[in-house]
Amino acid sequence: MGGDEKYWYNMATGAVEKGFESPAIDRAGPFDTAEEAARAPEILAERSRAWAEEERAEDE
Known part of the structure; x- marks a missing residue:
């Protein structure tokens, strides 16, 4: 399934596309x-x- 057949969330509008x-x-x-x-x-x-x-655990 290509990206044109998947669903996306529009961060600017809040719409699902x-x-x-x-x-x-x-x-x-x-x-x-x-x-x-x-x-x-x-x-x-x-x-x-x-x-x-994960980063905190790696830093310790």
Whole structure:
């Protein structure tokens, strides 16, 4: 499945989009489902917390 068939979260508008509707700078994704794309801010925050915890563990 190519990126044009996946779902994206538009960071500027908060809209879920299918395919490359918006400029890349505004898109987060890709996601397999529209529901997953709608949760993009939550998913990105979870990933960011996990990366920060990994970095802290590596620094110790």
